[in-house]
Amino acid sequence: xxxxxxxxxxxxxxxxxxxxxxxxxxxxxxxxxxxxxxxxxxxxxxxxxxxxxxxxxxxxxxxxxxxxxxxxxxxxxxxxxxxxxxxxxxxxxxxxxxxxxxxxxxxxxxxxxxxxxxxxxxxxxxxxxxxxxxxxxxxxxxxxxxxxxxxxxxxxxxxxxxxxxxxxxxxxxxxxxxxxxxxxxxxxxxxxxxxxxxxxxxxxxxxxxxxxxxxxxxxxxxxxxxxxxxxxxxxxxxxxxxxxxxxxxxxxxxxxxxxxxxxxxxxxxxxxxxxxxxxxxxxxxxxxxxxxxxxxxxxxxxxxxxxxxxxxxxxxxxxxxxxxxxxxxxxxxxxxxxxxxxxxxxxxxxxxxxxxxxxxxxxxxxxxxxxxxxxxxxxxxxxxxxxxxxxxxxxxxxxxxxxxxxxxxxxxxxxxxxxxxxxxxxxxxxxxxxxxxxxxxxxxxxxxxxxxxxxxxxxxxxxxxxxxxxxxxxxxxxxxxxxxxxxxxxxxxxxxxxxxxxxxxxxxxxxxxxxxxxxxxxxxxxxxxxxxxxxxxxxxxxxxxxxxxxxxxxxxxxxxxxxxxxxxxxxxxxxxxxxxxxxxxxxxxxxxxxxxxxxxxxxxxxxxxxxxxxxxxxxxxxxxxxxxxxxxxxxxxxxxxxx
RNA sequence: GCCAAUGUAGCUCAGUCGGUAGAGCACAUCCAUGGUAAGGAUGGGGUCGCCAGUUCGAUUCUGGCCAUUGGCUCCA
Numbered sequence: 001x002x003x004x005x006x007x008x009x010x011x012x013x014x015x016x017x018x019x020x021x022x023x024x025x026x027x028x029x030x031x032x033x034x035x036x037x038x039x040x041x042x043x044x045x046x047x048x049x050x051x052x053x054x055x056x057x058x059x060x061x062x063x064x065x066x067x068x069x070x071x072x073x074x075x076x077x078x079x080x081x082x083x084x085x086x087x088x089x090x091x092x093x094x095x096x097x098x099x100x101x102x103x104x105x106x107x108x109x110x111x112x113x114x115x116x117x118x119x120x121x122x123x124x125x126x127x128x129x130x131x132x133x134x135x136x137x138x139x140x141x142x143x144x145x146x147x148x149x150x151x152x153x154x155x156x157x158x159x160x161x162x163x164x165x166x167x168x169x170x171x172x173x174x175x176x177x178x179x180x181x182x183x184x185x186x187x188x189x190x191x192x193x194x195x196x197x198x199x200x201x202x203x204x205x206x207x208x209x210x211x212x213x214x215x216x217x218x219x220x221x222x223x224x225x226x227x228x229x230x231x232x233x234x235x236x237x238x239x240x241x242x243x244x245x246x247x248x249x250x251x252x253x254x255x256x257x258x259x260x261x262x263x264x265x266x267x268x269x270x271x272x273x274x275x276x277x278x279x280x281x282x283x284x285x286x287x288x289x290x291x292x293x294x295x296x297x298x299x300x301x302x303x304x305x306x307x308x309x310x311x312x313x314x315x316x317x318x319x320x321x322x323x324x325x326x327x328x329x330x331x332x333x334x335x336x337x338x339x340x341x342x343x344x345x346x347x348x349x350x351x352x353x354x355x356x357x358x359x360x361x362x363x364x365x366x367x368x369x370x371x372x373x374x375x376x377x378x379x380x381x382x383x384x385x386x387x388x389x390x391x392x393x394x395x396x397x398x399x400x401x402x403x404x405x406x407x408x409x410x411x412x413x414x415x416x417x418x419x420x421x422x423x424x425x426x427x428x429x430x431x432x433x434x435x436x437x438x439x440x441x442x443x444x445x446x447x448x449x450x451x452x453x454x455x456x457x458x459x460x461x462x463x464x465x466x467x468x469x470x471x472x473x474x475x476x477x478x479x480x481x482x483x484x485x486x487x488x489x490x491x492x493x494x495x496x497x498x499x500x501x502x503x504x505x506x507x508x509x510x511x512x513x514x515x516x517x518x519x520x521x522x523x524x525x526x527x528x529x530x531x532x533x534x535x536x537x538x539x540x541x542x543x544x545x546x547x548x549x550x551x552x553x554x555x556x557x558x559x560x561x562x563x564x565x566x567x568x569x570x571x572x573x574x575x576x577x578x579x580x581x582x583x584x585x586x587x588x589x590x591x592x593x594x595x596x597x598x599x600x601x602x603x604x605x606x607x608x609x610x611x612x613x614x615x616x617x618x619x620x621x622x623x624x625x626x627x628x629x630x631x632x633x634x635x636x637x638x639x640x641x642x643x
Numbered sequence: 644g645c646c647a648a649u650g651u652a653g654c655u656c657a658g659u660c661g662g663u664a665g666a667g668c669a670c671a672u673c674c675a676u677g678g679u680a681a682g683g684a685u686g687g688g689g690u691c692g693c694c695a696g697u698u699c700g701a702u703u704c705u706g707g708c709c710a711u712u713g714g715c716u717c718c719a
Contacts, residue, residue, distance in 0.1 A: 105714095116647070200713085202648085203715060205646080205715045206645080211715080216715095218646085218714070251654085257710090257711090263710070263711085314719075318717085334719070368717080368718075369717065371644065372716085372718075482713090490719095555677070583675085585682060587677085588680080588681055589679090590679050591680035615678085623679055
């Protein structure tokens with residue numbers, strides 16, 4: 001029998017019997033290793049560890065430490081859950097059951113039965129029992145006819161629909177225990193590897209993600225090869241909850257919601273208003289330097305404006321219903337663009353005016369579906385860091401790049417590192433429906449954007465069919481602490497609205513020419529950006545942003561006079577300072593200030609009073625010793641300046 | 644909007660198998676004047692999310708609505 005050569009990642013080559021599998025290879029190296037093997041990467045293809053290898057190959061053994069290993073583990077867990085569900089709910093039908101970033105889910109149709117949170121515990125127990133049987137996941141190639149026969153007899157129309165979309169020859173089943181599923185795999189060797197299981201939540205999910213289809217029951221779960229991994233994961237979730245902007249926002253008095261005001265309409269409390277004003281100061285300073293002009297526009301406008309902009313036919317569902325004023329419909333604005341276009345159009349423009357950059361922190365109102373609202377991240381009243389740049393085609397590249405540079409400038413200030421730049425392009429199939437039917441301009445602008453990003457060496461991912469109806473865009477995607485994805489900032493090209501508004505300028509030859517428009521919002525909206533910042537900093541804002549910068553903590557009543565004197569001096573320098581005159585012990589005052597995450601605490605006692613000093617304590621860091629009052633003021637003032 | 648769950652004091656949460664409720668923190672007053680994360684005592688505070696229904700009686704049971712939470716869909 002001829003042998004085959006297996007090349008390992010470290011370059012080592014070993015010879016094995018023809019038809020050996022990755023699991024047995026691992027076993028030949030060490031029993032302990034074999035126990036950890038989940039999948040194998042054979043010639044750069046991820047397959048079952050139990051799949052026989054018939055030729056010389058490179059091999060990487062995949063374990064829990066590999067991303068693919070985890071994915072296979074969770075996907076196999078989804079099958080295990082399906083087995084348990086079928087045992088508990090005979091006749092239950094199955095949709096899709098993939099792994100996700102943190103765990104897995106399976107979409108099921110339990111018929112007339114309802115599955116609630118309490119039922120999940122039963123399912124968990126059944127899963128654990130089935131896992132302990134250590135059944136192997138067995139792959140079987142089947143013909144399309146066989147596959148259809150199997151699921152027709154079983155009566156699972158979702159699987160039949162899926163099979164009908166597949167071609168003969170690429171269909172496989174996986175079986176473990178009494179459960180057989182349509183699946184291309186790969187899977188882990190056996191159920192016994194799954195040692196810890198937690199079914200986390202239950203949700204409705206439309207079949208194939210289309211809200212016209214039937215809604216299935218989606219059960220989410222996560223599993224681990226060791227109990228302690230699950231414990232650690234649950235602990236991590238608890239920690240994440242502590243950073244949640246909704247929790248910290250309440251504790252720090254940043255924002256609130258009220259039933260009488262309405263869902264999705266945040267009320268900014270004094271501490272939140274400070275953050276807003278600091279962000280606006282930053283934006284104004286940055287935009288001033290970058291040659292922007294500021295404008296102000298009303299919160300409502302007549303129907304005709306949004307008919308002209310084409311927003312109304314596209315987005316009426318997302319706008320608050322109109323109010324009727326003397327027979328004319330007025331809408332709350334859902335976007336600032338049309339107003340800015342009107343300002344561009346208010347006077348004749350020359351090429352000498354371009355690029356014209358109109359900026360506004362504009363309040364918009366969007367009637368988001370009730371189920372989509374989420375703390376500050378998804379609201380119905382939003383204050384956008386908006387601006388529209390009107391430029392010629394020649395100027396476009398430079399302007400677009402300048403906007404991206406502005407993003408990066410901000411991200412550096414805020415130390416934002418975990419984000420993805422998403423380049424959203426159109427789908428040529430949908431021209432005239434979802435997208436303006438101007439193929440040449442789509443190609444031209446998308447090429448321009450791609451070139452700008454590539455030349456600036458900014459990493460991005462390109463996603464088809466995500467563009468705005470009027471042009472391609474770059475979105476900055478971020479994640480909330482509980483893992484939801486949001487667009488934090490956006491930079492969009494618009495070749496549609498200039499046409500609809502008939503915007504033009506005189507070029508050098510005294511001819512009318514149409515500008516391109518860039519929509520941009522590097523700081524997104526106050527709502528989402530502050531929600532993001534709260535979680536990003538866990539409430540520990542840098543001094544310039546902190547709603548309250550300094551709190552003065554006198555030790556005894558006899559120090560109040562000196563404390564008030566310092567208080568006045570700090571106030572005089574526009575430092576956001578408080579004075580704690582409650583009759584509590586110093587330990588209690590410190591605890592309160594620490595919990596409010598105030599950057600600086602000044603402890604004032606006999607020693608400080610005599611020496612005209614303050615004892616400085618930094619939030620989260622502890623006692624910093626005594627410094628002269630003047631020195632402290634200078635330090636805070638310099639840390640307070642807008643970056 | 645759809646699926647699942649939740650809603651008790653300002654906050655975090657107990658509790659009532661139907662007889663209108665309790666703790667800690669916070670707040671107020673008093674005592675204590677204390678040196679780097681909770682000093683002590685006393686006290687005020689709730690139409691038990693809202694509206695109906697069943698009942699002698701509903702915070703508790705039933706229904707509807709509202710809001711929030713986890714998802715789905717959506718996201719200019």
